[in-house]
Amino acid sequence: MKLIFEQGGAGHCLSLLPECDVPVVRPSKVRAEKAPLPQVSETELVRHYRTLSKQVYGVNDGVYPLGSCTMKYNPKINEDMAALPGFTDVHPLQPDHTVQGCLGVLKEAETALCSITGMDRMTMQPAAGAHGEFTGLLLIKAYHRSRGDAARTKIIVPDSAHGTNPASAAMAGFTVVNIPSGPDGCVDVEALRKAVGPDTAGLMLTNPNTVGIFDKNILEITEIVHAAGGQCYYDGANLNAVMGVVRPGDMGFDVIHLNLHKTFSTPHGGGGPGSGPVGCKAHLAQFLPGPVVEAAGDGSLSLVQPEQSIGRVRTFQGNFLVAVRALCYLKTLGREGIPDASKHAVLNANYLMHLMKADYDMAYDVTCMHEFVMDLGHMKHETGVSAMDIAKGLLDLGIHPPTMYFPLIVHEALMVEPTETESKETLEEVAAIFHQLAVTAHTDPEALHNAPSKTPVSRLDEVAAARHPILRWS
Amino acid sequence: MNIPAELKYSKSHEWVKELEDGSVLVGITDYAQDALGDLVFITLPVVGDATTAEESFCDVESIKAVSDVICPVSGTIAEVNEGLADEPEKLNSEPYEAWIAKIENITDKGELLSADEYAAFLETCEEA
Numbered sequence: 001m002k003l004i005f006e007q008g009g010a011g012h013c014l015s016l017l018p019e020c021d022v023p024v025v026r027p028s029k030v031r032a033e034k035a036p037l038p039q040v041s042e043t044e045l046v047r048h049y050r051t052l053s054k055q056v057y058g059v060n061d062g063v064y065p066l067g068s069c070t071m072k073y074n075p076k077i078n079e080d081m082a083a084l085p086g087f088t089d090v091h092p093l094q095p096d097h098t099v100q101g102c103l104g105v106l107k108e109a110e111t112a113l114c115s116i117t118g119m120d121r122m123t124m125q126p127a128a129g130a131h132g133e134f135t136g137l138l139l140i141k142a143y144h145r146s147r148g149d150a151a152r153t154k155i156i157v158p159d160s161a162h163g164t165n166p167a168s169a170a171m172a173g174f175t176v177v178n179i180p181s182g183p184d185g186c187v188d189v190e191a192l193r194k195a196v197g198p199d200t201a202g203l204m205l206t207n208p209n210t211v212g213i214f215d216k217n218i219l220e221i222t223e224i225v226h227a228a229g230g231q232c233y234y235d236g237a238n239l240n241a242v243m244g245v246v247r248p249g250d251m252g253f254d255v256i257h258l259n260l261h262k263t264f265s266t267p268h269g270g271g272g273p274g275s276g277p278v279g280c281k282a283h284l285a286q287f288l289p290g291p292v293v294e295a296a297g298d299g300s301l302s303l304v305q306p307e308q309s310i311g312r313v314r315t316f317q318g319n320f321l322v323a324v325r326a327l328c329y330l331k332t333l334g335r336e337g338i339p340d341a342s343k344h345a346v347l348n349a350n351y352l353m354h355l356m357k358a359d360y361d362m363a364y365d366v367t368c369m370h371e372f373v374m375d376l377g378h379m380k381h382e383t384g385v386s387a388m389d390i391a392k393g394l395l396d397l398g399i400h401p402p403t404m405y406f407p408l409i410v411h412e413a414l415m416v417e418p419t420e421t422e423s424k425e426t427l428e429e430v431a432a433i434f435h436q437l438a439v440t441a442h443t444d445p446e447a448l449h450n451a452p453s454k455t456p457v458s459r460l461d462e463v464a465a466a467r468h469p470i471l472r473w474s
Numbered sequence: 475m476n477i478p479a480e481l482k483y484s485k486s487h488e489w490v491k492e493l494e495d496g497s498v499l500v501g502i503t504d505y506a507q508d509a510l511g512d513l514v515f516i517t518l519p520v521v522g523d524a525t526t527a528e529e530s531f532c533d534v535e536s537i538k539a540v541s542d543v544i545c546p547v548s549g550t551i552a553e554v555n556e557g558l559a560d561e562p563e564k565l566n567s568e569p570y571e572a573w574i575a576k577i578e579n580i581t582d583k584g585e586l587l588s589a590d591e592y593a594a595f596l597e598t599c600e601e602a
Contacts, residue, residue: 404538405539408539408541411509462512462537463512463514463563466514466515466535466537467562
C-alpha cells in the first residue's frame, strides 16, 4: 500500500484543526523551508488509517499464543473505567488534595498487587518490564551500598532467562554470571551453589521458568542466595501461571516486577503503553523511586518521598491509566477470580499440549504451567521444515505464531501460551491447524518454505532487514 | 554435513586449524552455521586479548538470536578476520574458509575432537 506521503496532492486538506488563536512566534532558528508534510483530504486520511488497521493482527482478531508474552484478552470495561473524566481531566501537577481519587487508585492497586505477590510496597513508575528489572536491580544495589558492602558486583542469571535480564543487570552496572540449566530446564542447584559468594549481589529468576515448568527447588534456590548475602529478584513475566495461587514473596524473593500489560489484562505491544510496577519487601522499601502514595491517619492520601529513594525512574506516577485498567481487572475478577484465571491458563496450556503431542515433540514432556515449548529439531531433520516455516504457515491459516527460537536452550523452539481467555473449542481448532501444518511438512515441505502467501506481504527478507535496514522514508 | 578431515573440533561446534608456527585458526563449523541460521552480525575479538579454553571469546548474531562463540584454546589473539564484520554471510557460505581469529602462544587446547570423533558426536546431537 501507499504511504500517507504518497497520497493526496497539493491543496487537499481537512478541517479537523481549529484556527490558531495564539500569537504566531517566529524564533530565529525556524526552518527556512516548509516541512514536506502530506496533504490529504479527510476521506483520504480516514481510508488510509482504516486500511492500515485492517492489516494488523491483535488478540481482538484471533488466537495469539505468543509464549512468555501472555497475550490475554483485554476486557473492554477496563477501557470504560480508564476513560472516566475524573481520571483523564486531571493534571499530574495538581495538589494532592485535589486528586484523592487518582491517588486512591494507585494505593488500592499497590495493595492488591502486593497481596497477590507477597510484597510490602510497590512503585508504579516503571513503564515496562525491562524498565522494572532495571529499577529492581537499582534497589538491590542501593541496599548493598547502604550496608557499606561494595564488593557485591555480580548478578547471577540462568541461561534460560529472558534476554532482558542480563541486559538490565549490565545497564545497572553489574557483571552478569550465567549459570546452566539442568536437563529438566530448571536451575542447576549445584551450579548455583558454586556460583554464589561474597561478590554476589543477587539472582534473577522467573518461576515458572521460561520453559513453562515450576522450579520445585525454589525455596532451596532462594535460600542459597540469601545465605551467600545476595538478594533474589523475581521476573514477573510468567506470573500468569500462579497469580493468587503462590506468591513470589513466599518463594523467598525480595524484589519483583510485574507486567500489567501481560498478567493484568492491559493493552500490550503496539497497543500499549506498558507498565512494569516494582514491588519489594520492607527492607528495600526505603529505596523505592519516589514519590510513593502514603495514607495519613485521617485516610487522606499524599505523595511522599521514601527516605533513601534511588530517585525517579519516570515522570510522575508512570502510565497511570494503565494502573486504572489493571485495578479494574483485579476488582472485576476478585479474590476468587484471580487464582481461577491462572488455573485456567495452566489447564488450557496442558490441554493444548496434550492435543499437539502426537504431531510435535515437546522439549520437556511433563505437566506444564501456563505455556509449553515444542522442539521441532526432529521435524526439521526429517522434512527440512523449521520452526520458522511452521510459524509462517500459521499466518496463512489466521493464527498469530507462537514465540520462535526462544528460550535459546531449545534450538528449534516454538513456545505456546494460549492464556485463560481461549475456549476449549478454540484450543481444538488451534490443534487442528497445527496438525494440518505437520501433515503438510511431510507431504509438501516446499509449500511451507514459501509461506505465507495470503498475508499483505509475503515472507520478509530478515537478513536484508538486519544488515541493511531502511529506517526512514525519504 | 561437511567435516574436513584435517581440522580439529570442539563439542561447542568450533573448528581449529593447527598452523606450522604453533598458532591456530578458529572458526565455526558447518553444523554450527546451519543451526544458527543466516548470520547478520559478528562482534570480533580484539587483537592482543587473552583467551581461555571453553570460554566465550566473541559472539555472532543470526536472525534468531545472539550466540556466544566458545574459544577452544587458551592463548592470545594474534589476528582477526576483519572482513567478516562486513560480510558475516561468509560464515554461512564458507564456514571453513571464514576463520574468525588466529590465536598464538597456546597454553591449553581443551578437549579437541578429530573429524571422525566430531562426526560421531554430531550423530548424538541429532538423536538428542
